[in-house]
Amino acid sequence: MDIDVLVTRLASQGAKRIYIQAPEGLKTRVQEIASRIEAQGIEVLLGCDPTYGACDLRDKEAKALGCDLLLHIGHTDFGVRPVLPVLYEPYAIPIDLVPLLERHLPGLEGYRTLSLLTTIQFADALEPAARFLERQGKRILFAKQARNQREGLLLGCDWTAALPLEKEVDAYLYLGSGRFHPLGLALKTEKPVLALDVEQGTLTDLGKERDRLLRIKTYHRGIAKDATTFGILLTMKEGQGFVRQAFHLKTALQAMGKQAWILVMDEISPAKIAGMKLDVLVNCACPRMDEDFSLFKKPILNPADVYQLQREAAAADAHVMVEESAAAPRA
Numbered sequence: 593m594d595i596d597v598l599v600t601r602l603a604s605q606g607a608k609r610i611y612i613q614a615p616e617g618l619k620t621r622v623q624e625i626a627s628r629i630e631a632q633g634i635e636v637l638l639g640c641d642p643t644y645g646a647c648d649l650r651d652k653e654a655k656a657l658g659c660d661l662l663l664h665i666g667h668t669d670f671g672v673r674p675v676l677p678v679l680y681e682p683y684a685i686p687i688d689l690v691p692l693l694e695r696h697l698p699g700l701e702g703y704r705t706l707s708l709l710t711t712i713q714f715a716d717a718l719e720p721a722a723r724f725l726e727r728q729g730k731r732i733l734f735a736k737q738a739r740n741q742r743e744g745l746l747l748g749c750d751w752t753a754a755l756p757l758e759k760e761v762d763a764y765l766y767l768g769s770g771r772f773h774p775l776g777l778a779l780k781t782e783k784p785v786l787a788l789d790v791e792q793g794t795l796t797d798l799g800k801e802r803d804r805l806l807r808i809k810t811y812h813r814g815i816a817k818d819a820t821t822f823g824i825l826l827t828m829k830e831g832q833g834f835v836r837q838a839f840h841l842k843t844a845l846q847a848m849g850k851q852a853w854i855l856v857m858d859e860i861s862p863a864k865i866a867g868m869k870l871d872v873l874v875n876c877a878c879p880r881m882d883e884d885f886s887l888f889k890k891p892i893l894n895p896a897d898v899y900q901l902q903r904e905a906a907a908a909d910a911h912v913m914v915e916e917s918a919a920a921p922r923a
């Protein structure tokens with residue numbers, strides 16, 4: 593991030609008071625950034641709540657505090673319609689991935705056509721990585737993410753930069769930190785997803801992790817079949833708030849004879865629902881939250897799981913009706 597350029601952009605927008613939202617990893621630098629902005633006569637408020645993505649804009653809060661602009665650092669536009677202007681400032685981490693790729697070339701043997709993927713922080717490193725791999729005889733493919741014009745960018749809940757290439761690639765290769773983004777893709781595709789972790793220096797095939805999670809999801813659907821009380825988790829975060837879907841899910845669960853409650857909060861946490869009688873949670877917020885079942889100590893279903901249960905229940909009812917009519921005495 594070039595702070596001088598950022599300050600010029602803020603001044604050109606006529607900002608007098610701004611609210612800064614930054615991801616946790618940037619908290620160590622946010623005061624330095626704010627000082628440079630304040631030196632230009634712009635008042636700064638520092639948002640300290642966790643920021644999970646651009647699905648989580650604090651625009652209403654900023655407006656209520658008299659700000660004329662929200663500076664959202666670290667993510668690109670998610671498509672939320674804000675109530676005041678938002679300046680998205682991606683935070684690029686300069687890195688040369690070639691030495692790490694070179695070290696892990698043996699792990700890429702057997703995969704000739706690869707789709708390279710990363711997050712916005714490492715987007716600049718993608719092109720040199722692709723050229724290096726091409727020199728090693730690999731065929732490299734990219735697709736654009738629906739929400740962004742740059743190629744090869746993954747979100748935790750948006751795989752449009754990957755899935756259109758599924759038929760053509762031998763494997764997906766994610767270059768970045770952590771497993772959150774590549775694991776989301778692994779749950780959506782049958783093709784191998786390899787994660788080259790730039791912090792750990794490791795190359796991991798996420799197949800085992802994917803299979804483990806899929807087994808747990810199936811187990812949770814089994815528990816939900818016999819459960820009676822469901823809590824539908826609904827967040828007020830603008831990019832994650834699916835109110836109509838929450839009511840639809842409640843109706844679907846009630847039609848199966850279940851009791852269902854819509855539970856509203858901003859940040860969803862186990863402490864906020866401690867003490868409530870809930871057998872199973874239904875995630876109507878960030879679609880990746882169903883992986884947090886160990887945190888909530890309860891099964892968490894996604895909406896698709898509820899609709900699958902509904903179909904299974906309808907199929908079971910139809911089966912019983914057929915059996916009953918076959919057993920009925922004929923006139």
Ligand code: SF4
Nearest residue numbers: 644645647748749878
């Ligand atoms: S994965 Fe969740 S937190 Fe990340 S952008 Fe999507 S909805 Fe937001």
